[in-house]
Amino acid sequence: xxxxxxxxxxxxDIDGAHGEGGGAILRQALGMAVYSGQPxxxxxxxxxxxxxxxxxxxxxxxxAVGAVCGAQVRGANPWSTExxxxxxxxxxxxxxxxxxxAGSTTLLLQTVLLPCLCxxxxxxxxxxxxxxxxxxPPADYLNWVTFQALRSFGAAALSVRRRGYYxxxxxxxxxxxxxxxxxxxxxxxxxxxxxxxxxxxxHAAMVLKDRRVxxxxxxxxxxxxxxxxxxxxxxxxxSNSVSPGSGVTLWTxxxxxxxxxxxxxxxxxxxxxxxxxxxxxxxxxxxxxxxAVDRYLADQLIPFLAVRGxxxxxxxxxxxxxxNIYVAEKILSASFEIEGTTVRSMR
Numbered sequence: 001x002x003x004x005x006x007x008x009x010x011x012x013d014i015d016g017a018h019g020e021g022g023g024a025i026l027r028q029a030l031g032m033a034v035y036s037g038q039p040x041x042x043x044x045x046x047x048x049x050x051x052x053x054x055x056x057x058x059x060x061x062x063x064a065v066g067a068v069c070g071a072q073v074r075g076a077n078p079w080s081t082e083x084x085x086x087x088x089x090x091x092x093x094x095x096x097x098x099x100x101x102a103g104s105t106t107l108l109l110q111t112v113l114l115p116c117l118c119x120x121x122x123x124x125x126x127x128x129x130x131x132x133x134x135x136x137p138p139a140d141y142l143n144w145v146t147f148q149a150l151r152s153f154g155a156a157a158l159s160v161r162r163r164g165y166y167x168x169x170x171x172x173x174x175x176x177x178x179x180x181x182x183x184x185x186x187x188x189x190x191x192x193x194x195x196x197x198x199x200x201x202x203h204a205a206m207v208l209k210d211r212r213v214x215x216x217x218x219x220x221x222x223x224x225x226x227x228x229x230x231x232x233x234x235x236x237x238x239s240n241s242v243s244p245g246s247g248v249t250l251w252t253x254x255x256x257x258x259x260x261x262x263x264x265x266x267x268x269x270x271x272x273x274x275x276x277x278x279x280x281x282x283x284x285x286x287x288x289x290x291x292a293v294d295r296y297l298a299d300q301l302i303p304f305l306a307v308r309g310x311x312x313x314x315x316x317x318x319x320x321x322x323x324n325i326y327v328a329e330k331i332l333s334a335s336f337e338i339e340g341t342t343v344r345s346m347r
Contacts, residue, residue: 131162
């Protein structure tokens with residue numbers, strides 16, 4: 001639906017203070033608005049945070065999703081707590097966005113996933129910012145867990161050209177998205193897949209190479225995971241990052257189910273071995289839950305579940321799951337039910 005048609009639709013109000021009151025409601029609302037062609041007003045933006053309103057990474061998300069659809073936007077100013085967003089038609093092409101801080105590039109990408117994977121076209125995003133930073137999916141998780149879970153919607157691939165850690169960011173990501181153009185089959189994500197192997201990446205800034213930070217993280221994770229009896233392969237990489245940092249991201253591989261993921265980030269004073277063990281314990285917890293979807297993927301799938309219908313069983317119903325359901329029911333007229341840790345969407 002184009003901009004002209006959107007003018008005649010009633011604007012939908014989204015309360016950014018709903019649930020955990022963070023930036024996820026804004027990002028999800030923007031993506032769903034573009035997908036549906038529905039104009040929205042988001043108010044109380046990030047009301048639950050110490051400093052409410054649009055921080056630099058949230059402003060850049062508004063700019064990015066607005067650019068790919070030629071949206072009319074009001075209120076997109078630093079620390080604004082309310083915006084009006086009227087989307088236009090989605091446009092294929094190559095897009096460059098520099099967050100300018102260590103703000104998460106993967107969260108920015110989450111904003112455009114639904115429209116770009118559900119509308120015909122090919123899209124390339126060249127992003128600068130944080131690739132592996134707190135409170136957001138690591139780049140490898142997005143590529144090897146999220147994107148794999150969305151294969152029925154289209155092709156998605158991400159490559160990390162340079163890691164970006166807190167506080168300076170400077171990471172460089174290249175992401176390509178292309179809608180497959182087919183598929184109305186409801187999602188049935190209930191049974192956990194049979195794990196065949198465990199893969200992962202242990203990464204660090206080049207300045208930490210002499211201390212073997214990435215190797216130590218990989219070895220510590222491998223030490224715990226090999227006890228499970230599966231083949232384990234964890235790649236070790238270093239990057240000329242502008243800030244020191246490290247991390248470990250792990251995921252399962254199976255023939256009949258979605259990948260499960262686990263990750264951990266390094267921090268000053270945190271041993272590299274503990275980073276690896278933390279990521280391994282998180283993955284092991286997801287595997288022990290006997291669910292098809294881990295708790296970090298579950299909220300990311302809510303918009304796609306709203307579009308297709310179906311159900312998913314996750315290891316935990318998080319605040320982000322509930323917040324995203326609120327937005328999907330408002331914008332996409334979806335209807336959700338939660339029973340235990342199973343979420344069902346009726347179209």
